[in-house]
Amino acid sequence: MTEVSQYSGHTMSRATAKPASIADVARVAGVSVPTVSRVLTGAAKVSPDKRDRVLLAIDELGYRPNGAARALVSGKQRIIAVMTSETAIFGYSATIQGIETAARAEGYFVVISVVENPTEDEAQRAVELVLGQPLAGIIVLKFDPVGVRVLEALPPDIPRVAVSGEVSDEVSQASIEEVAAGEEIVRYLLSLGHPTVHHVTVPASRDEDHRTTGWRNALVEAGAEVPEIIPATWDASSGVRIGRRLAADDSVTAIFCGNDEIAMGVITGLSDAGRNVPADVSVVGFDDHPLARIWRPGITTIAQDFPGLGRRAFELLQAQLDGDAAVARSTSRPPLVVRESAGPPRVR
Amino acid sequence: MTEVSQYSGHTMSRATAKPASIADVARVAGVSVPTVSRVLTGAAKVSPDKRDRVLLAIDELGYRPNGAARALVSGKQRIIAVMTSETAIFGYSATIQGIETAARAEGYFVVISVVENPTEDEAQRAVELVLGQPLAGIIVLKFDPVGVRVLEALPPDIPRVAVSGEVSDEVSQASIEEVAAGEEIVRYLLSLGHPTVHHVTVPASRDEDHRTTGWRNALVEAGAEVPEIIPATWDASSGVRIGRRLAADDSVTAIFCGNDEIAMGVITGLSDAGRNVPADVSVVGFDDHPLARIWRPGITTIAQDFPGLGRRAFELLQAQLDGDAAVARSTSRPPLVVRESAGPPRVR
DNA sequence: TCGATTTTTGAAAACGTTATCAGAGAACTC
DNA sequence: GAGTTCTCTGATAACGTTTTCAAAAATCGA
Known part of the structure; x- marks a missing residue:
């Protein structure tokens, strides 16, 4: 704690300049760059004194790893995109919530991409925009025509799962009967x-x-x-x-x-x-x-069970990301809930 | 079109191997790497014939730019994170929708980060996880204690805006009276x-x-x-x-x-x-x-007006991203809507 | 104490893009 | 026709990480 305030002046100047890089940390800690990386990722053992010096330097500089650089070199993205035409409708939002919860548990993040204009060109453009981001895969909410169109605009080599009201072929799919x-x-x-x-x-x-x-x-x-x-x-x-x-x-x-x-x-x-x-x-x-x-x-x-549907969609995507190339499906049969809004017709 | 099917064998093999890079495109098109980049970004003029060759090569190889590499070198991220404790509650989801719509119009994407556990450590961990992603900035939904805690856990040098029910100091904020x-x-x-x-x-x-x-x-x-x-x-x-x-x-x-x-x-x-x-x-x-x-x-x-609130939050964030360092605020006064559920008390 | 083995470390390469800069032509001007 | 300007192009250098790989140091067994 004391260290933090001690170096606060230093930290302040950093705030305006460009953020600290792993090289800065290495320099301050008096170690090499890979050693810092090892401390960060835990990929290999580092002697206790160097580890401590690195940790101290990180704290002092307010260093945070650059996500883009990490994603670039490791090739592993942690963001999955959900493409949908709606977010406020109950079914959509509950499904997205299910996806998000499942994704978070596995260390993934969910980016929402709303596609409003259902023309073919618009779908194409939206897909290209999304693919410009560092994504691991895509889940398409295919409850409506927009989803169908988006799915068609998706290039073949990107991991994807569709979520819909009924199974179809050619794509991994979480669905409801x-x-x-x-x-x-x-x-x-x-x-x-x-x-x-x-x-x-x-x-x-x-x-x-x-x-x-x-x-x-x-x-x-x-x-x-x-x-x-x-x-x-x-x-x-x-x-x-x-x-x-x-x-x-x-x-x-x-x-x-x-x-x-x-x-x-x-x-x-x-x-x-x-x-x-x-x-x-x-x-x-x-x-x-x-x-x-x-x-x-x-x-x-x-x-x-929309949250469950979302979760299943994420699981299918994750299977693809882990190298399971097969087209997989997951369906469920939702139950009838009888309440009071329906009864026998009035006898006339 | 003919070209596509002609090279489909090529494309197929690509699908399993690693994706085409800008260097592959350059090689196939017979131009240099920077020229491909120029065609892609439109940063500078390229002669029509070379541009055509590049475009053809891109199509042939099914090339798509790597988002991580782009973000790394340009330093410009296009993803903003919304940190929230809820997504399904109407107020939250409508606000997120407003943020998303405004962000999309400016070419940004929104990643949802749900923070459920309100302990201080959990908030810290959630923040670190989010910051591991290539983000341009963060919007915190401060409708509840989780948001307050997340805001405290946020390091000082990252662009952020809070959304809440009432103004407070020290942070840019979109709010409602x-x-x-x-x-x-x-x-x-x-x-x-x-x-x-x-x-x-x-x-x-x-x-x-x-x-x-x-x-x-x-x-x-x-x-x-x-x-x-x-x-x-x-x-x-x-x-x-x-x-x-x-x-x-x-x-x-x-x-x-x-x-x-x-x-x-x-x-x-x-x-x-x-x-x-x-x-x-x-x-x-x-x-x-x-x-x-x-x-x-x-x-x-x-x-x-939750969508409006979300939009204003994004605008404040964008101002920060564009170098406007000042703490800014945006408030609105929501109107009373009189319907039938309230009336004078029964005289007793 | 010496060699063999294991552990820890750092130099250098790689990832895929954009930015910089200088050179090669082409197009002007006089 | 020579000089000057402009346009286009490519080599090379970043960007900030992780991954090799080999060297150095430490440990172990005898």
Whole structure:
């Protein structure tokens, strides 16, 4: 401690000049450069007195290793990029959080790259910009068309993993069995006695969301009518408008929403228009948003384990980084969570 | 295009071997290394034919510049770290989003560093780990004690900006006038006729949240009784339990919650226990969460511009990076948003 | 005490880029 | 046509680390 204040004048002057390098430390400690490096990395043994002198010099100079130089010579990067179109939507942010937690445990850092413009050129440019950074690998959130496009723009030799709602080939992928989950929740509604299930979608991956595919499958399988799809935006307010509109249609008794936030909006819209959920209309969501449990009525939904999804994505990437070249997949089956927002239709 | 497939065999072998360097490009294009660099950076003019040959060689070899080497020699890093204790909470994630958007516009990337363990050593270790990366600067989210500790652990010579609920000295800071905003919303409740306002807090920055300070100020100023503070966690479910408990207390007519999610929980808890909001109890929040508008009753709250806060933090950091050494501050006054969750107390 | 072995050390090379500087032409000017 | 200026180009030197590799020092066994 005393040493620090003793040399504070020295430290101050350093602050304005260029930062201390390993050579400065070596000079002050009276040892060679590689010896300092050895103390830093612990790669080889250093005699106790030299080690102490080095440590003292480091403290005195306020030396910190230069990350760029380290990454350059060792060839080992500790940063992985997450490319996504969104960060604020629950599913995205929870997945990113899962990636970050898993990465941190292994000493990696996560850089967020948001790609907003879905034109092919924009995706290409975004990829090039990201690859200009010293990265170990890339995880692409492929919940929407932007992710698909980014994946296509990625050069072949960079380690990458995709995260999505359903498996596909050609790339390592952490995914969720969204189709099956969509089928399950729609079958549940049908089993309650609803003649069919209307569907409000969130902005979709390709032409069609996997949740939507599950919805359609279940309806066709049951021989139920397949109503027209109602598209919402990411904004829950769009759900409110849709709910108000659907309230006018007596034939609508069950609604499957692309996510819980939209479901909340739809419920609000229905209630505003005087319809009761679930007595008049059943509404279900997808994802199990933290507030879905708090909402009244509690929202029946599919519980997605986004943090787990993110963790699995990181593990797949790490396997690639460790030389495991094979395309690997990791899927999970999210469970149905029954709460109060869905029930049997009113007998008419 | 034809060239690409023509050389695909070449490219394939590259994929497994070490990636092409600028020297490889120079050799294939028949020019010198600096010329390739000039084509890449556009730093100086290159004759059209050489430029074309270089571009062709780059394409052929699938060459991409090495970010670490670039950062090392130029001394210019393009990554800024955001150190935070949370990423999933609305205020945090919205602020990070604001930082990311502003950073991206200026060609910077954002790496997220989550610091969970608030012991001093842990903070120190987290800081050292982050500084091992090639960073241009750091933004610390100082909404809670972790941020304060991280800020203390930061060495003096690295560009940094703090983001918080209220200004303080010694460091560049983007902030919100939380004290004033807290005062305003409590004064609003008092003006409706409530004898006092109870307060449910979220995990706080130091000993006391700035929102809490504002709450206390307004009560003391009005000569109202200052009730005991009720602490909640970040989880909205804790709000539900608190709401149920408060429902039993007839003297509670107005509740100021530390954020909107907790307010939603409290409202749910009160409703579950048979109390009506706002007829029996008024509940207000803080932040203007996207769902606060959707919730029924719509939540009266303070509209925080988190994305703007993040943007301002980045601008302050950028000023530092551009050599503006002065400690700068940027504050904003968030407005009250009146919805339906608060009203006059029931006459007894 | 001497040689053999082990440990510790430092000089020099390497990593892949950009910056500097001087030389070679080309293009002007008179 | 000679001198001057301008444009383009390449050799070489950084940048701050880690990695070799060989030399020096220390330790060990006899």
